[in-house]
Amino acid sequence: MRLSEEGVAAHSPLVGPAEWDAYGEPPRPLPHTAAELAALIGLLTMPRSRIGTVVTGHSRDMASAEAAVAFGEAWEARGGTVLAVVDWPETAASWLRPARRMTAPAPDAWVIAAAPAGFVQLARRLRHSTDWEASRTYAFGALSDSRIPALAGPGVLHGLRGAGTDGGTWTVHGGWVTSSPARTSG
Numbered sequence: 001m002r003l004s005e006e007g008v009a010a011h012s013p014l015v016g017p018a019e020w021d022a023y024g025e026p027p028r029p030l031p032h033t034a035a036e037l038a039a040l041i042g043l044l045t046m047p048r049s050r051i052g053t054v055v056t057g058h059s060r061d062m063a064s065a066e067a068a069v070a071f072g073e074a075w076e077a078r079g080g081t082v083l084a085v086v087d088w089p090e091t092a093a094s095w096l097r098p099a100r101r102m103t104a105p106a107p108d109a110w111v112i113a114a115a116p117a118g119f120v121q122l123a124r125r126l127r128h129s130t131d132w133e134a135s136r137t138y139a140f141g142a143l144s145d146s147r148i149p150a151l152a153g154p155g156v157l158h159g160l161r162g163a164g165t166d167g168g169t170w171t172v173h174g175g176w177v178t179s180s181p182a183r184t185s186g
Contacts (some may be wrong), residue, residue, distance in 0.1 A: 003154040013038070019064060025080075026145040029141075029142035031067070031112070032066070032070060032140055036140060036164060037165055039169055041071075041075070043059045043169060051080070052081060053105070054075060054135065055103075055105055055107040056086070056112075057087070057098070058085070058086075058088075058113040058114055059119065060089055064140075065113075068111075085106035086098050095124070100129075102126060103130040109137065112137060112139040112162075114140075119148070120152045123152045123156050124153060134172065135158070138160075138163075140162060144177050154175070155174075157172045
C-alpha cells in the first residue's frame with residue numbers, strides 16, 4: 001500500500017482482478033425510462049432540497065450518455081443549472097482528472113448516469129481525493145446493484161441515491177442498496 005504526502009494510506013481507485021472475480025462485473029446500463037427520469041428529478045426537487053446547480057457525470061456508453069443528456073434537458077427546463085458535464089472511459093490509468101472536473105464547479109448535487117465498472121473506480125477517487133459527498137449524489141438505475149457499494153469499498157457510496165427504471169427509488173446504506181417501489185396513485 002502506498003502512502004500519501006500526509007503519510008496516510010492511499011487507496012487505489014483501480015478495482016483489482018480479485019475484486020472483480022469475487023463480486024462479478026455488474027450488468028451494463030440499459031436505456032433510461034421516462035419513469036426513471038421523473039423519479040430522479042423528483043428526488044432532486046423534494047421539499048427543502050434547495051438544489052439548483054448540478055454537475056452531471058456519465059460513462060461513455062450510449063445508454064449513459066443519452067440519459068445524461070435527457071437529465072440535463074429536463075433539469076434546465078425546470079429552471080435548474082447544469083454547471084458541467086463530465087464523461088469518463090470504463091478503464092483509465094488515473095481517475096483524478098475526471099474526479100477534479102466533477103468537483104471543481106462546487107455544485108449543490110451530482111447526477112450520475114454510468115456503467116458500474118467505471119463509476120466504482122471514479123467513486124473511489126472522488127471519495128479519497130476530493131470533497132465529493134455520496135450523500136449529495138443521485139444516479140440512474142444502473143448503479144442500484146448491491147455489488148457496486150461492495151466494490152467501491154466501505155463507506156465510499158453511503159448515502160448515494162437514485163431512481164429505478166420503474167420509477168421507484170433506491171439508496172445505499174453502508175454496503176447495501178435498499179429499494180422502494182414506485183408510488184402509485186389511487
